[in-house]
Amino acid sequence: MDNKISGKVTSRLTLYHSILCEYIEDGIELISSPQIASRLGIDDSQVRKDFGLLKNVGRCRVGYNVKELKDKIEKTLGFAHQKDAFIIGAGHLGLALAKYDNFSSYGLNIIALFDNDPYKVDMHINNKQIFHITKLPNLVHRLNVDIAILTVPKNQAQKVADFLVASDIKYIWNFTPAVLRVPDNIKVWNENLIASFLQFACKDIE
């Protein structure tokens, strides 16, 4: 990506996007920054500032064209640039992510799942096949996939990560609580649910 957008802005952009989708469903064509701001409980000038990162699409005294704005957000966040990924671990979390249809509209294509449980192999979930983990290296190369979504139990995480690296996976979206050791050229993105909960809990509860 050429333009570097911070995490907080990215997060807000997805929220704007979600609101825009609602407006489209309701057949509303225009939206203003104060409307969005009050919906999210934030400052309206912040909304406009965020939109400044896209392209100027608003019209004074009128607001923004909902569809146009939605397109700009999608383009900026790269929804169009589809990326293929495998889910490693067909437990509940893996299956939940596989069923999460939304991903594909945001640029993430789940191609298949992998597990070491022979009972699960060859099952299909949401039109995606579950393969035995031993099939991974072959499919990585044949389908040219370099993103893995890791949803195995914690105590297997490192072992599986090593296998992913050996299979030429380059990016790991890590849903396990394990702190993975990987070579420098492999990128790991930790989905830290515990930390997320603690922020939630510490900030707001008691």
Place this chain on the structure above:
Amino acid sequence: MDNKISGKVTSRLTLYHSILCEYIEDGIELISSPQIASRLGIDDSQVRKDFGLLKNVGRCRVGYNVKELKDKIEKTLGFAHQKDAFIIGAGHLGLALAKYDNFSSYGLNIIALFDNDPYKVDMHINNKQIFHITKLPNLVHRLNVDIAILTVPKNQAQKVADFLVASDIKYIWNFTPAVLRVPDNIKVWNENLIASFLQFACKDIE
């Protein structure tokens, strides 16, 4: 919470904690900031600075006592202060979270699950019962639970959230992509997987 700790620090503290757990499993009693830093690929003085938020427990030229440090992190992040919660939606994601044993050791007790599917009612997952959603208001009051983890499909999210609010739930950990409308006195914490993926994708891929 009296001490306000930023999200990034909280996140790092959980990573330190995870590493400390490894050391305990391996029976190692001492750890130094450079060790932790190199494990995570960050600066060692940052590690010490983070630890400064706890209490000074390190000994020069020796390092930190692993167990002591782990306790301090747990106390600071409030692991000891157990919080009870219900999971709303017994789909794959709800079940995955219910099976996620780690939560309880980090202060989050999942008490039960709720769903509107009669077929799922009365099943148990990880010793937690699935109740019909109509039982929620009663159980909220009887068990004094005010945290709900929302894992229902997006198109039901708002309707269910309204029901949670009417049932006296005060905190909602929202795993759906919906932007919820709730009264001011209700706290919502959005687990924005899409935004998380986009940060991952934008920063590192291509």
Place this chain on the structure above:
DNA sequence: GTCATTTTGTTACATTTCGTTATATAGTTT
């Protein structure tokens, strides 16, 4: 046509946060 109003787009600003660097201190080892 004029004027008031609303909304955008941009700039400015004050605050906070971030991660590193630097420094002094303390404990271990040789």
Place this chain on the structure above:
DNA sequence: AAACTATATAACGAAATGTAACAAAATGAC
């Protein structure tokens, strides 16, 4: 005692955050 390693704290500059301010533009009222 000297050298080394590790901690604790202060200082620093860079970056990011959210808010406020303001001019320009476009609409609608009169």
